[in-house]
Amino acid sequence: MKGKIANVGIVIVSHSPLVAKGTADMVRQMVGDGVPLSWCGGNAEGGLGTNAAGILAAIEAAWSDHGVAVFVDLGGAETNSEMAIEMLGEPRSSLVAICNAPLVEGAVIAAAEASGGAPLAKVVATAEELSPL
Amino acid sequence: MQINRALILGLIETCHEVIASHADDLCELDRAIGDGDHGTNMRRGCDAVYLDRERLGALPLPQALETIGTMLVMSVGGASGPLYGTLLIEIGRRLGARQNGADFANIVGEAIEAVAKRGRAQAGDKTLLDVLYPVHSEMVRQSALVHIAERAQQSAQLTAGMKAMRGRASFLGDRSIGHIDPGASSCALLTTAICRYLKEYHPA
Numbered sequence: 504m505k506g507k508i509a510n511v512g513i514v515i516v517s518h519s520p521l522v523a524k525g526t527a528d529m530v531r532q533m534v535g536d537g538v539p540l541s542w543c544g545g546n547a548e549g550g551l552g553t554n555a556a557g558i559l560a561a562i563e564a565a566w567s568d569h570g571v572a573v574f575v576d577l578g579g580a581e582t583n584s585e586m587a588i589e590m591l592g593e594p595r596s597s598l599v600a601i602c603n604a605p606l607v608e609g610a611v612i613a614a615a616e617a618s619g620g621a622p623l624a625k626v627v628a629t630a631e632e633l634s635p636l
Numbered sequence: 637m638q639i640n641r642a643l644i645l646g647l648i649e650t651c652h653e654v655i656a657s658h659a660d661d662l663c664e665l666d667r668a669i670g671d672g673d674h675g676t677n678m679r680r681g682c683d684a685v686y687l688d689r690e691r692l693g694a695l696p697l698p699q700a701l702e703t704i705g706t707m708l709v710m711s712v713g714g715a716s717g718p719l720y721g722t723l724l725i726e727i728g729r730r731l732g733a734r735q736n737g738a739d740f741a742n743i744v745g746e747a748i749e750a751v752a753k754r755g756r757a758q759a760g761d762k763t764l765l766d767v768l769y770p771v772h773s774e775m776v777r778q779s780a781l782v783h784i785a786e787r788a789q790q791s792a793q794l795t796a797g798m799k800a801m802r803g804r805a806s807f808l809g810d811r812s813i814g815h816i817d818p819g820a821s822s823c824a825l826l827t828t829a830i831c832r833y834l835k836e837y838h839p840a
């Protein structure tokens with residue numbers, strides 16, 4: 504997928520594999536193959552939880568040189584995503600942003616924005632408009 | 637080099653054993669105010685490190701700590717993976733870059749600050765920091781290992797009176813009061829086990 508699409512990538516991280524996959528399905532329905540998309544749900548054993556290695560792999564899978572927007576559900580998903588982003592190393596770490604937005608609504612609206620070719624900052628800002636200040 | 641190997645293997649086995657034997661208790665604590673998986677998560681991480689102990693024992697201590705920290709990040713999950721992982725990664729890095737005379741307690745103190753930053757938490761938030769900070773202050777005071785262990789256990793007990801400000805338990809608000817924090821509990825268990833190991837096998 505790398506380099507094929509010049510749009511920002513979207514990564515969905517949930518404690519639940521079903522929530523993560525379901526959210527990705529909704530994003531796909533909206534934008535088709537227009538954005539690089541990947542998800543990571545659950546712990547390493549497939550149960551509820553989070554998994555930094557899986558998140559890192561998801562970011563790699565949805566990689567775009569234009570940046571990647573990451574959507575998370577609860578605290579552990581955010582902390583593990585931050586860790587995974589650091590492990591990417593610079594300069595790539597700086598091209599990944601965790602969005603402060605609701606998981607489903609944020610991912611769908613961000614993907615719609617990204618599919619139009621918006622830059623990462625615009626994609627993130629659009630999603631974050633959903634969160635009250 | 638033999639001392640290094642024995643120390644690393646001893647610490648890995650000690651930590652693995654204490655978490656394995658208390659995993660159910662930690663899950664029980666976590667079920668009360670969280671998602672109930674702290675013991676399972678910690679055991680998964682310790683199992684991964686334990687399985688790789690021969691390779692880790694061949695590394696110099698700073699690299700071993702950093703590698704173990706990364707393994708914990710990759711295997712534990714939850715918030716505790718990044719938090720415990722950060723602690724060990726930061727201690728390892730600082731130990732590796734240590735200038736002559738740099739104090740181990742200072743190194744641990746800086747690593748604890750990195751954990752606080754990672755979790756965006758502070759003292760009194762009902763987290764493992766409420767054990768790490770008191771343990772650090774005993775280290776600065778050069779307290780005996782047995783006192784460090786006692787302080788760790790007392791500090792974990794004290795989290796019962798606190799209201800959770802971070803993590804899943806914070807969703808419960810005042811209802812989190814009266815329960816010991818699972819992360820503080822695992823931290824006290826590990827600290828106690830490490831102190832006991834160091835006292836028995838490496839008398840000062």
